Amino acid sequence: MARKPLPLGTHGEIRLYGNVDGRWVPKTKLARGIRLPRWRAVANYRNHAGETRQVERSGVSATDASNNLLTCFAEMNAARAITVVADAGASPTAPTVVADAGASPTxxxxxxxxxxxxxxxxxxxxxxxxxxxxxxxxxxxxxxxxxxxxxxxxxxxxxxxxxxxxxxxxxxxxxxxxxxxxxxxxxxxxxxxxxxxxxxxxxxxxxxxxxxxxxxxxxxxxxxxxxxxxxxxxxxxxxxxxxxxxxxxMRRIVGGPQNAAKAVTVAAVPSLFAKIDGDKLARDADLPTITRALFGLGTRLGETMALSWQYINLSDEPITRTVFAGTPREETRKIPPKHLWINATITEPVGLGTQRTPVKTKRSNRIVAIPQFLQFELELRKSADVAEDAPVFPHPLTGAWRTSKDVGNALYTMRRRIGVPDFKSHVGRKTASTVLYESGFRGDDLADQFGHATGDFTRTHYVDAGTANPQAADILDRALSGASGFQA
Known part of the structure; x- marks a missing residue:
């Protein structure tokens, strides 16, 4: 049966060693009352992370070394420190030394x-x-x-x-x-x-x-x-x-994302597009059309990179498509005219490379309408000989599926060049949700567009918190102007 571990924050028996001609000899093997210039006190200590390690402190006498070790344990317990230990041997002649007890708990x-x-x-x-x-x-x-x-x-x-x-x-x-x-x-x-x-x-x-x-x-x-x-x-x-x-x-964790993307006003969008269009490196990285897709569809960056021509219907007649045929996620849907089907995202699992995988949730698997300005961009982009299963936004050099990390890096360097330091890929998604909310979209209409579980989630996390309903003042005026005793 395994020995029961020490309780957290406690130590085992303290073992003392004296230095005799450069060798550490256990006190039990030394003559009683011997005086030596150097002593070590060693004991096992179980820290508050549950790890049991050998700790040692030295002193000019056995009592001094023992007291120094007890002081070390008291300091670590007071700080409730999670100590870091050197990966050394456990022999008494080379005791493991614990990191400074005053070090950061992490x-x-x-x-x-x-x-x-x-x-x-x-x-x-x-x-x-x-x-x-x-x-x-x-x-x-x-x-x-x-x-x-x-x-x-x-x-x-x-x-x-x-x-x-x-x-x-x-x-x-x-x-x-x-x-x-x-x-x-x-x-x-x-x-x-x-x-x-x-x-x-x-x-x-x-x-x-x-x-x-x-x-x-x-x-x-x-x-x-x-x-x-x-x-x-x-x-x-x-x-x-x-x-x-x-x-x-446990207590609820409060707070949201730090440095979260913020929506831009509709009036500022043309200027932003013009800056992106005017940047040569952005054009070489195919960012102008990608940015318009992010704003026009409100999609996540991975979903945008996973768009394939076979799931985009630019015609005037509905089409039927099947995705992930032969797999448990196989599904067939009818895509209305001027709509596209968002059914996948680009991922990079460790050791598996770049993959086009199904979206995580059923609500993310959705069909959305294509704005007219984006229809025009896609029609110009689609050539007559392009393969139906080809990516809409292939890698500029390889033509393969492009990763979110690659596009994110391009956006990061671009925003510094064009003077928009706060621009992120999620700006387009938040701008789209804010515009639709201001136009009266609520509940499931918002959730269906952005692939969220509920419209309340979209309202809380995606609609710009500084945006107010412009009709609020008129409604309050009609309801309360008579009660206030003042008539215009």
């Missing part, structure tokens, strides 16, 4: 445990699905649920979502709570873990070395971390280890 983000990296990488082979390990028990740690969790998300989630969850596991979950027992994952402990999440992604190398305090993770990223945590602990609930998933009792 110092582990930059120096992930090597064994954890190897463990996670061993699970990433996409085919075949990994085989779940031994059954989980009360003494199981959170990291042991990863095989079952990865198998589950590979069955239920899109490949890009799986990739994002794997990065979250490696970057935050394994270093933060991977070594905790399931029974140690209380609401308070998970809240402390979440409060300590930091991102060093935008720190310069010099700032990393100086241990500059990084910023907190954005709310959207923290929600992903929480979702992965919830999935892992749900494995423990289903195994009978936990009676309740503690993530469900």
């Amino acid at each position: 110092a582990l983000a930059d120096t992930a445990v090597t064994s954890a990296d190897r463990y996670l990488l061993s699970l990433l082979s996409p085919v075949p699905l990994i085989t779940p390990g031994k059954p989980l028990t009360v003494s199981s740690r959170v990291i042991e649920a990863i095989p079952a969790f990865l198998e589950r998300i590979r069955e239920e989630c899109a490949p890009t979502t799986v990739d994002r969850y794997v990065v979250t596991l490696k970057t935050h979950i394994i270093p933060g709570i991977g070594q905790l027992l399931f029974t140690e994952c209380t609401v308070s402990r998970l809240q402390q873990f979440e409060a300590g999440l930091r991102s060093k992604q935008h720190l310069k190398p010099q700032e990393r070395q100086q241990q500059v305090q990084p910023k907190k993770l954005a709310p959207t990223t923290r929600r992903v971390v929480r979702e992965v945590t919830r999935g892992l602990l749900q494995i423990g609930v289903e195994a009978g280890i936990l009676t309740h998933n503690p993530v469900k009792s």
